Amino acid sequence: MDAVFCGIVILQVFTSVLSFQDGAPASACADMMPRHTGVRPQTNPAPYTIHQSNTTLQTGKPITVVIEGPDYTGVLLEARSGSDSKAIGTWQTPPNNTKFLACSGNKQGAITHANSNIKNNSTVYTWIPPAAAENIFFIATVAQQRTVFWVQVRSSTSSE
Known part of the structure; x- marks a missing residue:
């Protein structure tokens, strides 16, 4: 019985350590906070900047987005409007080693x-703005590794 209990505990710990190698959970959409147990975000300024191909938006016209800085392994990238924490717009085919995450019902x-x-x-990430998009910015959590990450790295604001 003790061996079974010990095995279950080890399995739980191992699972939680490796649980987000394949992407952020949907529960991170609003606050952009990874769910890495026992790990806090970096407090120093992020070595990353988010650059977009255009700061003037046109409905349906793609905007390319690049996260510039050191190599990274983890990312959660959204577009938002104003002070709203909901993801808006639609991302096109994700680049290699990335995938879609359903956020804000999208x-x-x-x-x-x-x-x-x-x-x-x-x-390079490609995003399609929705109709009547205003005060749009891109926001990301960027992880160099599991224990070294920055939350809510923000781009400049775009408008129609």
Whole structure:
């Protein structure tokens, strides 16, 4: 009995350590906070900046987004409007090593990592703005590794 209990505890710990190598959970959509047990975000300024191809939006016209900085393994990327914490717009086909994450009721509302492979400055994300989009910004959580990550890295604001 003790061996079974010990095995279950070890399995639980092992599962929680590896649980988010394949992407952020939907529960992270609003606050952008990874659910890495016992780990806090970095408090120093992020070495990342989010660049978009255009700061003037046109409904349906794609905007490319790049996270510039050191290589990273984990990401949660959304577009938002004003002070709203809901993901808006639609992401197009995710780059290699990333995938869609359903946020704010939108199946393509966010992009997250699909594995712990390296992503870098050549990883380009493509986003389609919705109709009547105003004060749009991109926001990301970027992880260099499981224990080193920055939350709510923000781009400049775009408008129609």
